[in-house]
Amino acid sequence: xxxxxxxxxxxxxxxxxxxxxxxxxxxxxxxxxxxxxxxxxxxxxxxxxxxxxxxxxxxxxxxxxxxxxxxxxxxxxxxxxxxxxxxxxxxxxxxxxxxx
Numbered sequence: 001x002x003x004x005x006x007x008x009x010x011x012x013x014x015x016x017x018x019x020x021x022x023x024x025x026x027x028x029x030x031x032x033x034x035x036x037x038x039x040x041x042x043x044x045x046x047x048x049x050x051x052x053x054x055x056x057x058x059x060x061x062x063x064x065x066x067x068x069x070x071x072x073x074x075x076x077x078x079x080x081x082x083x084x085x086x087x088x089x090x091x092x093x094x095x096x097x098x099x100x
Contacts, residue, residue, distance in 0.1 A: 002047045003081045004040060013087040017069070020089075035064050036087060040071060043082045047075040057085070067091070 014033055021029035039062040042049060050058035050073065060071040072086040 001044045001080075002075065003079075004043050004084060005081055006040075006084050007086070010084060010087060017087065017089065032064050036062055036069050036071075039069075040084060043073065043075075043084070047082045061090075062087075 014036075017036070018029055018033055021032055025032075039060065043060065048058070050060040050071070053059050053072070057072055057074050060073065062069040062071060068090045070088055070090055071084055072088075073082050073084045075082050
């Protein structure tokens with residue numbers, strides 16, 4: 001089982017997503033955030049499940065009903081560790097600044 005390490009910048013990602021959800025669908029905002037966090041658990045058992053993207057990073061597609069999210073991460077096999085670098089809505093463009 002790989003260890004999953006969350007980047008400190010994820011707090012900002014979750015705050016941004018929660019703020020948007022709370023404004024548009026307040027009744028499900030917390031549940032949606034919890035679903036995203038729970039989906040990251042799959043990386044422990046299947047760190048290569050995400051689709052490959054640039055520079056050795058991968059994206060995990062997280063479905064939450066009609067919309068979805070992407071988690072950007074890097075798996076380092078030598079450490080058996082997944083570093084989650086960012087989370088965004090599939091409708092957002094890019095992840096902003098992430099670790100190399």
